[in-house]
Amino acid sequence: MKHSFGGEWTQEKLERISEYLIHYKIALKNQPFKLVYIDAFAGTGYINQKEDNFQPFLPEFAEEEVKEFIDGSTRIALQLENPFDTYIFIEKDKERVFELSKLKLEFPELADKIFPVKREANEYIQSLCEKDWLKSNRRAVMFLDPYGMQVKWETIEAIANTKAIDLWLLFPLGVAVNRLLRNDGQISPKIKQRLDDMFGTSEWQEFFFREDPQQDLFDQTPRLVKSVNLTGIAEYFNNRLNAMFEKVANNPLRLMNSRNNPLYLLCFASGNPKGAEPAVRIAQHILKEKK
Incomplete structure (x- = not known):
């Protein structure tokens, strides 16, 4: 089973995440940290967009021009030349967790590093963030990629409080928030x-x-x-992030559908006092709109 969700904006999102992961691994290659990649709402590792059984709750998801098949964020992280020490993939759907477990077979050299977790994402992330990340010398990149408004602020707050996690977050700017206001x-x-x-x-x-x-x-x-308009909503949310994290990217990227309507806002925030400055500098470069 392949997880059907998204359009060309999905590929654009994944390309940006992939680019950051490459830079992140290079920047920390000589550091003694244990590096963790965390993907919440991880799906199946694949996104199949031609054989689409997903019935969109909003017309923006009914993309006709999207590619037939792309790798999901989980697979992109596993395909890095320099892998992470641990991969945590969080999904509450039993069938999707089963599909994620197959990644151990596809990437046998990483099998002991891959941990599919069947839990509600907010609950699990909050419990994970209760650990002393700095004392255990761990750092992480986390990707929160929900369909809609599933991510709770207390989860974001817990992530920021670790002072050890770089967060990529998909904020449902156009698909949910603006419509509900x-x-x-x-x-x-x-x-x-x-x-x-x-x-x-x-x-x-x-x-x-x-x-x-x-x-x-x-x-x-x-x-x-x-x-308020879309710009005002985006600024408000990014300011909320800025109040919690050490530093945030000041140019979150609007992801648009084929009709040029905004769907999501791709945001970045870094919680580590020492690492936030270079991390945000890299993220802001990656988030610049491509010509």
Whole structure:
């Protein structure tokens, strides 16, 4: 079974991640660290886009011009010339975890380094981050690649607190967040809670909405209207990351579909005080839009 998800924007995302992993391994090759690659929502290791049984919940996923087959982020990490010491692939779907376990057969020289984990990603990452990463001399690159709004802010906070992890994160800018921020401000309590969980605060409401200037003077109930665009949402989230991590890339990349509509925001953040400066410098170069 091959995991069907994404379009040309998916390949662009994976190319950027691959480039960073190469630079990361080169930069730390003479350091005594144990290096870990962590991939949450890891899928199956493959993405097959022609034999697509995935029914998109949004039309942006119905790409016709995408390539038939590409490697997923798990396989890209395993194909590095200089491998990591440990690979942790997190998936809660039993069938996908089974497929991930087959990577041990495909990469026998790395079999003892590959650890597929059947757990809910937020729970497992938070428990993993409770370890003393600095004391154990471990460093990691983590890729959070959810379909939508599954990543909770407390998970991001736990990652930042390790001071040892470089984080690549796919933020659901266009596919979820912007759509849920209704122009009339009428957002259900359930959706508000999901947004609170993702942003780690309810203050987003103050940034994204304002009182309607056209409101009737006789209407005693304040009426809100949306006052933010995609750029504002992206800036808000990146500022939230910046408040937690040592340093973040100031140019997160919008990933677009074939109709030039924004789907996701590819973000980078580094938590290590000593390594953040060069890490972000490399990431910002990689995130520059290609001409």
